[in-house]
Structure formats: C-alpha cells, structure tokens
Amino acid sequence: MRKLSWFNVVSLTFGFAFLYIPMVILVVYSFNESKLVTVWAGFSTKWYGELMQNEAFLDAAWVTLKVAVISSTIATVLGTMAAFVLVRSGRFFGRTLFSGMIYAPLVMPEVITGLSLLLLFIAIGMDRGVMTIVLAHGTFSMCYVSVVVSSRMATFDESLEEAAMDLGCTGWDAFKSVTLPIISPAVISGWLLAFTLSLDDLVIASFTAGPSATTLPIKIFSSVRLGVSPEINALSTIIIALVAIGVITASIASKRAIVRQRRDEQVAR
Amino acid sequence: MNNAQFAPWEDPAAKPLIEFKGVTKNYGTFTAIDNIDLKIYPREFFALLGPSGCGKTTLMRMLGGFETVTKGSITIDGEDMAGIPPNKRAVNMMFQSYALFPHLSVADNLAFGLKRSDMPKSEIQGRVEEMLRLVKLQKFAGRKPHQLSGGQKQRVALARALAKAPKLLLLDEPLGALDKKLRQETQFELMDIQEKTGTTFVIVTHDQEEAMTVASRIAVMDDGKLVQVDTPDRIYEAPNSVYVADFIGDVNIIEGGVSNVSGEAAELSWSEGKPAIKGVSGERIQKGSSGAFAIRPEKIAISRDKPVDVHNCVQGVVEDIAYLGNMSTYYVRLDNGSLIKAQTANSRRIARRGLTWEDSVWLSWTDTAGIILPT
Numbered sequence: 001m002r003k004l005s006w007f008n009v010v011s012l013t014f015g016f017a018f019l020y021i022p023m024v025i026l027v028v029y030s031f032n033e034s035k036l037v038t039v040w041a042g043f044s045t046k047w048y049g050e051l052m053q054n055e056a057f058l059d060a061a062w063v064t065l066k067v068a069v070i071s072s073t074i075a076t077v078l079g080t081m082a083a084f085v086l087v088r089s090g091r092f093f094g095r096t097l098f099s100g101m102i103y104a105p106l107v108m109p110e111v112i113t114g115l116s117l118l119l120l121f122i123a124i125g126m127d128r129g130v131m132t133i134v135l136a137h138g139t140f141s142m143c144y145v146s147v148v149v150s151s152r153m154a155t156f157d158e159s160l161e162e163a164a165m166d167l168g169c170t171g172w173d174a175f176k177s178v179t180l181p182i183i184s185p186a187v188i189s190g191w192l193l194a195f196t197l198s199l200d201d202l203v204i205a206s207f208t209a210g211p212s213a214t215t216l217p218i219k220i221f222s223s224v225r226l227g228v229s230p231e232i233n234a235l236s237t238i239i240i241a242l243v244a245i246g247v248i249t250a251s252i253a254s255k256r257a258i259v260r261q262r263r264d265e266q267v268a269r
Numbered sequence: 270m271n272n273a274q275f276a277p278w279e280d281p282a283a284k285p286l287i288e289f290k291g292v293t294k295n296y297g298t299f300t301a302i303d304n305i306d307l308k309i310y311p312r313e314f315f316a317l318l319g320p321s322g323c324g325k326t327t328l329m330r331m332l333g334g335f336e337t338v339t340k341g342s343i344t345i346d347g348e349d350m351a352g353i354p355p356n357k358r359a360v361n362m363m364f365q366s367y368a369l370f371p372h373l374s375v376a377d378n379l380a381f382g383l384k385r386s387d388m389p390k391s392e393i394q395g396r397v398e399e400m401l402r403l404v405k406l407q408k409f410a411g412r413k414p415h416q417l418s419g420g421q422k423q424r425v426a427l428a429r430a431l432a433k434a435p436k437l438l439l440l441d442e443p444l445g446a447l448d449k450k451l452r453q454e455t456q457f458e459l460m461d462i463q464e465k466t467g468t469t470f471v472i473v474t475h476d477q478e479e480a481m482t483v484a485s486r487i488a489v490m491d492d493g494k495l496v497q498v499d500t501p502d503r504i505y506e507a508p509n510s511v512y513v514a515d516f517i518g519d520v521n522i523i524e525g526g527v528s529n530v531s532g533e534a535a536e537l538s539w540s541e542g543k544p545a546i547k548g549v550s551g552e553r554i555q556k557g558s559s560g561a562f563a564i565r566p567e568k569i570a571i572s573r574d575k576p577v578d579v580h581n582c583v584q585g586v587v588e589d590i591a592y593l594g595n596m597s598t599y600y601v602r603l604d605n606g607s608l609i610k611a612q613t614a615n616s617r618r619i620a621r622r623g624l625t626w627e628d629s630v631w632l633s634w635t636d637t638a639g640i641i642l643p644t
Contacts, residue, residue: 157368159368160370162333162364162368163362163364163370163429164370164381165354165355165356166333166356166360166361166362166382167356167361167382167429168356168382168385168386168433169356170356173385181372182370182371182372261415264413264415264416
C-alpha cells in the first residue's frame with residue numbers, strides 16, 4: 001500500500017465530504033424525535049411509522065413503481081427494435097438522419113420534451129393520468145435503451161444468426177434463441193437504466209401527470225415546498241438504502257461473473 | 270476412397286449434386302461472380318481457391334442461401350434453389366468464426382439443429398453422442414464454447430454442421446484460425462470424416478497447400494471467374510494459364526514467342542541466338558503468338574558440366590542458395606538477366622557442396638517437364 005500524501009488526503013476528504021455530507025445529514029435527521037428538521041431532540045423511528053400511515057405517499061410510491069415497470073418495459077422493446085434496425089439494415093436512405101433522431105432526445109431539455117408531450121396529450125384529448133406518464137417515460141427512456149443495445153449489437157457476430165438459420169431456424173426463432181440470449185445483458189441494463197430514469201423523473205412527470213396520479217418525486221417536491229417534514233427524510237433514507245443495496249448486489253454479481261469467466265478461460269488452456 | 274477410381278467428373282452419365290448455370294452476382298456496379306458454370310458431384314471434396322476478394326466466399330454463401338443470385342440458377346440435387354431460405358436447404362455450413370452459440374454447452378450446440386428438424390426427441394441424445402464421438406470430444410459435452418481451445422472449437426463447429434447429416438457441407442476457411450501443426454493434423458481428420466460420413470464437402474480457402482491436401486478437385490478463381498477446375502495434380506502439373514501456374518506452388522516463368530506447335534509438344538523461342546525451349550503444349554496456344562514457358566523448380570536439374578543428350582539446357586551463374594533442410598533452392602541468373610529457381614532434394618545427410626555462389630552452372634530439364642502457356 002502506498003502512503004497518501006497530505007495533499008491527496010485533503011482532496012479525498014473534501015471530495016467525499018462534498019458528496020456525502022448532505023445525505024448523511026438527511027439520514028441522521030430522519031431519526032430525529034423533533035418535528036423541526038434543524039433541531040436535534042433525540043433518537044426515534046417514529047417518522048418511519050408515520051410514513052407507513054401516510055396514504056398519499058404510499059399511493060404515490062405505488063404509482064411510481066407501476067409507471068417505472070411498465071414504461072421501462074415498453075422502452076426496452078421499442079429501443080431494442082430501433083437498435084436492431086439501425087445496426088443491421090446497413091445503409092438506407094435517411095439512415096444518418098434516423099440514427100441522429102434516435103439520439104436527439106438524450107440532449108433535448110426535459111422541459112421541452114415534457115411540454116411537447118403535454119401539448120400532444122391535450123391535442124388528442126387524452127386524460128392525464130398513469131397512462132400518460134407511462135407513455136411519456138417510455139418515449140424518452142427508449143432512446144437510452146437503444147443506445148445501450150445498439151452498442152452491444154455493433155459487436156455482435158452476425159454469423160451466429162446465420163448459423164442458427166443454417167441449422168433450421170426462421171428469422172424470428174434465430175433472434176429468440178440465439179441473438180436475444182447473447183445480447184440479454186445489454187437489454188437488461190437498458191431496462192434498468194430506463195427504470196431508474198423513470199423512478200426519479202420529476203420534470204416530464206409533472207407535465208404529464210394529472211390530478212388522478214402523482215408520482216413520488218412530484219409528491220416529495222410539492223410537499224417540500226410546504227416545508228420539509230421529517231417524514232420526507234425517512235422516505236429518502238429508505239430510497240437511499242434501496243439504491244445502495246441494489247448497487248452493491250450488482251457489483252458483487254458482476255465481480256463474481258468476471259472471476260468465473262477467468263476460471264473458465266483457464267480450463268480452456 | 271481411391272482417388273484413381275473416384276472421378277465422377279469424367280463420367281458423362283454421372284449426376285451432379287450441385288450445378289451452377291450462368292451464375293452472376295452483382296453488388297451495384299461491382300461484379301462479384303461473373304457467369305459461372307460448374308458441376309460438383311456427390312461425395313466430392315471440392316475446394317474453391319483464390320486470393321481474397323476473388324468471389325470464392327460469395328459463391329459458397331450462395332449455396333448456403335445467404336446470398337441471392339443476380340442471374341443464372343443454382344440447383345442442388347436437381348432442385349432449383351432460387352428463393353429457398355437457408356433453413357429450408359439440406360445444406361449446412363461451418364463458419365470461419367465457428368459461430369458457436371456462447372450461451373449453450375457443446376452438447377446443446379450440437380443438438381440445436383436437431384431440435385429444429387423432424388428428428389424425434391428420443392433420438393437426439395444418441396445423435397449428439399455419435400457426433401461427439403466422431404470428433405473425439407465426448408469429455409467436453411458439458412463445456413461452454415469459451416472453455417474450449419481453438420482446435421476443440423473447430424471440431425465442435427464441424428460436428429454441429431454435420432449433425433443434421435446434410436447432403437452438402439460448406440466450410441469457410443475452416444482451419445484459418447489454427448496454428449500450422451494443428452492445421453495439418455486437422456486436414457487429415459477432415460478427409461477422414463468426409464470419407465466416413467460420405468458427405469459432399471465444399472471448402473473455401475486461400476491456402477493452396479490446404480486445397481491440394483484435402484480436395485478431390487480444385488477450382489482456382491480470380492476476379493469472379495473460374496480460371497481452372499481440375500484435380501490437384503492436374504492443376505499443379507498442367508495449369509491452363511500463367512495465373513494458375515503462378516498461384517499454385519513455386520514456378521519459373523520464361524516469356525517468349527511460340528515458334529512451333531505439333532500435337533502435345535510445342536516450342537518457345539525466348540532469347541536471340543539460343544535454341545528454342547521444348548515443352549508440353551498447353552491449351553489454346555497458337556504458333557506465332559506470344560507464350561510463356563512454366564516449369565517447377567524441382568523439375569530443373571543443376572550441374573557444373575553441360576549435360577549430354579538433353580535438348581533443354583541453359584547456362585547461368587549461381588546468385589543465391591537457400592538451404593531449407595529437406596531441400597536446397599539455387600537462384601541462377603541467366604545471360605539475358607532472368608532469374609531461375611532450381612530445387613534439389615537433400616536426400617543424403619551431407620549434401621554435396623559442389624556448387625557455391627558465383628559458380629557457372631548448367632540448368633537442364635526434359636522435353637516434358639515444363640508447359641508452354643498462352644499469355
């Protein structure tokens with residue numbers, strides 16, 4: 001182990017402090033006895049209990065989860081299809097334009113995306129609710145999925161599909177039994193990306209949500225404007241815990257996969 | 270299989286398995302395959318040989334159904350293949366990259382095609398084991414492709430392509446990824462398996478040694494055209510053009526004018542005041558036109574004194590000697606400036622060190638050792 005110089009120690013401390021002190025404060029105050037967020041009055045878990053009683057928050061959490069699952073599934077199907085066409089069909093008229101248009105929403109300000117979707121829903125007379133949020137999220141996260149999947153498709157050996165067809169598969173069967181299993185890690189990470197994007201989206205959701213459906217980010221944002229309550233701290237702490245568990249699990253799983261692959265390669269020699 | 274007896278291409282009554290009739294393939298304005306007629310017979314081991322970009326892979330992929338035909342027709346076993354997709358053809362292909370399915374075990378890779386055929390489920394297991402035995406990989410049935418060495422992957426790919434007992438097996442540079450020693454061993458294994466299964470093999474390769482070793486017939490291709498289709502020994506001994514002579518093995522080319530043609534024999538005048546070279550007359554040569562004399566280095570004898578009773582002899586100076594262990598190649602510069610290679614086998618352990626650099630020597634060959642080709 002190398003010893004860190006004092007400069008590195010200072011940089012590291014400040015960097016991590018900058019990143020994590022706000023979150024640490026949030027977590028600590030979620031266990032505060034007092035109703036006042038800035039005054040410490042002893043340890044308690046009562047805000048967690050109250051959170052569990054709060055119908056509005058639970059409803060919003062349920063809506064958010066529903067929206068995230070449905071919209072990321074739609075985005076994954078559409079994004080994979082788009083990636084497939086753009087990588088596979090070679091040169092066709094307008095290909096550059098199409099691939100540019102797939103990526104454009106990545107850099108488009110969310111306000112614009114949200115507003116244009118809102119105008120569309122009004123124009124076609126669609127009542128705003130869970131359905132409109134799902135469509136909106138599906139639309140913008142599809143681009144992320146197609147970026148992830150098309151980068152995997154670009155390195156996919158097409159002769160694998162030809163081999164499948166050579167051995168008796170129809171085009172769809174070849175896709176289902178060879179291509180999809182091989183690119184599945186990319187498809188899954190595309191889905192997860194779309195899922196997280198949908199979970200924490202505030203801007204587009206607030207444009208497309210209606211009175212009948214509110215997502216958690218909208219709920220948190222609007223209740224914070226009326227004053228921060230320790231309940232929100234508790235809710236945020238739960239979310240942080242869930243995210244941390246997810247990230248740690250994923251990194252352990254991928255580390256194990258790498259170890260297994262190294263061992264397999266040793267067997268081959 | 271006895272090669273001397275196996276020659277269906279010489280039997281006019283034999284029914285070809287594959288027939289190309291005027292097959293042309295265009296990519297835009299580029300012609301990849303130019304009006305090819307070719308017959309390949311059952312149980313043949315047929316090699317498509319040529320430099321990269323000559324169209325050999327395209328020709329094979331047409332048989333597999335991966336490329337469409339622009340003009341002309343391909344029939345396999347009497348059936349026109351136009352519009353028939355790869356999964357409906359009794360043809361299997363072994364891919365250059367092997368294309369093993371990485372998410373499936375060796376056994377599942379072999380069973381992949383069988384599960385999609387009309388073979389009953391109960392027989393699939395037995396067939397997979399049979400194929401594993403054929404390529405000697407019984408112990409590796411449960412492994413995934415990335416747990417195999419290059420040679421093992423190659424054998425799995427071969428077994429998978431043979432599992433459905435196709436009428437025709439296509440091999441796209443099957444040994445390209447193997448090192449030289451393994452490649453030579455595998456060549457004989459391939460021939461062995463081809464004999465055992467009785468399948469017709471069409472192999473694409475740019476390695477002329479490989480084609481010569483495995484094939485019953487070779488088609489030499491250049492620029493989308495078939496230059497010569499013949500047995501390996503005919504291709505080597507009686508090439509029909511300078512291109513083929515130059516592509517297959519080592520050759521000396523002496524250019525000149527055809528001064529006489531009489532039946533099988535011909536003469537080529539190549540240098541003022543020197544007697545004409547006598548050789549076998551190649552196809553399509555005419556008296557008075559330009560021609561080239563092609564002779565293999567091992568057919569040229571080298572000596573210090575002028576040999577008697579030999580018509581073809583020329584004098585030159587040894588410019589370089591390459592000692593290759595089993596043989597030595599002498600590079601001899603003639604008076605007119607051309608460089609001729611002569612090869613002698615080092616059959617005795619201590620080679621006669623009779624010849625050395627700057628020695629004046631005589632090169633000689635018999636009247637039938639070389640061939641005179643049109644240019």
